[in-house]
Amino acid sequence: GYETIVEELAGTRKIHFKPGTLMAHIVLIDEDNRLSGKTKAAVLEGMEESSATLSSDYGNLAEGKMLPLFPLSCDFNDIDGPRFFMVICTENIFGEEEGTFANPVAQLDRTTLSINMMDPDQEEDELKISAHNVVGKHVEKLTNLYEVLDIARYIFDNVKISEYGQQYKVRLLRNTRPHRSQGRAARTVKEYIRVGISPRVHFHLEAVARTFAFFNGDTVITPDHIKAVAEPVLAHRLVLKEGMEFSVVKEELLRKIIQDMEVPPWK
Structure with a gap:
């Protein structure tokens, strides 16, 4: 969104805010990898910070001003x-x-599921x-965002991660990084992967595993829950070495890494 000065019929002027397309609770971007760099930068800010920085038609009028994305009240000034x-x-x-265009690593890191x-x-x-x-068909309303939150x-x-689940999560992410990989998975990782998965993904993986465990009737996250959700959460984040994009599938590569890892014991 951006702020501009509007001149009224009486000759007075006032600052008017025009909301942009990111000012919504759910934003659908079609053909995302055709976006320009400037547009994608704004999207990345929203995905990471849950906020949008205003621009202005008049100098530094809106410099540094940020708006939250996106209040359930739909009030642009509802910060809290x-x-x-x-x-x-x-x-x-x-x-x-x-x-x-290939999506930047920053966007891959911010995408929870692929x-x-x-x-x-x-x-x-x-x-x-x-x-x-x-x-003529329509989607029936089942809930609202207040209930979803x-x-x-x-x-x-109510769903906690077990000690063994935490150990497995850490070992899995570290084993995707060529300079950290150990054991049987190391050879595969160093052959195909240029950039592994960053530490920020711990939050994404744990959140999805927690939700998966809950809907399976469990209150503790185990290595099995993490393995079950690993492919849609992690595979797209792997950055392959040059020339490997057409010789290996990321999902198959991740399955190979998981297969080569020893699962810690748990009860």
């Missing part, structure tokens, strides 16, 4: 109230279409793709 902000991106296959959308496995599923099943707080307060 509860917030909810989620970015959902789609992207084209890098290298196979003109105008696409899900590959493939064509339907079964012919029966593809037979359901029909205009009659889409046109309450559920998130409940899961955080």
